[in-house]
Amino acid sequence: MLIRPFQTGDEAALYRVHYSAIHQVAVRDYTAEQINAWAPPDADPTLWAERMHAMQPFVAEIDGQIAGYADVQPSGHIVHFFVSGDFPRQGVGRALMERIHAKAQQLGLTALTSDVSRTAQPFFAHFGFHIVEERFPVRLGVTIPNALMRKAL
Template sequence: MRVRAARADELPALLAIFRAAVRTTAAGDYSAEQIDAWSPPHWPSAQCEAWIERVRALHPFVAELDGVLAGYADLQDDGLIDHFYVSPDFARRGVGAALMAQLLACARERGLHALRSHVSRTAQPFFARFGFEVVAQRRPLVRGVEVPNAEMRLSLGAGERA
């Protein structure tokens, strides 16, 4: 497995990973209405382009397995992990762990004291395995539909920042 910075030409593939992760992986933890709000079944091309431009600004990392993009994640300068998605085709194959290792290494390089993310019900056990703790339950509205998640935080000790 290889984790590296995403290239601009790969951003449409990241949209496909996002959509598959939401519509397939998260479907067991959210209602059909919530899934459709989070990732509508049909996106107009303008909406796809807006999503791609937003993710481009995040400067995500990708995990590549056997030459195929298997997942992606980002780490912002303030410690926010905005996107963290793994293709359901590559679930439970170490993709998420490889991406998290990359983010933690970057956090140490940047001297960050903590990481935080708004984590879906589906991903909360994964984040907890890396030491993230729930600090607040959230109920954001997405396209007028409540799609609950949790704000999770990981404090990085002095030894981890060194």
């Protein structure tokens, strides 16, 4: 497995990871309406590309295929953390979390935070995050519950 910085040209593959993670994995914790609002099949590729360029995530590759991605911002906030539904339980999440922690140490951060889906909460808890508050964001008119999680470093 290779963990590398985001590169121009990764955008479409990262959306496929995002889409598969939600449609293949998070589907067990959310309704079809929530899943389709969270990861619509007709998402605007230009807006998505702008978001990825602004976020500058780490990208996980297995045998040349993008298997996941995650970011950590200078504030310590993790905006996205997704592993493809095609690469479950292959250490992608662990490798990305380790890279986030290394970057946090390099930046001198004292805490990490993220708005974490119901599906990912046990994974984040395994790495020492705890729930600060339940949240109920609305996307495309649909409420998609998650939780603000935090880890002191």
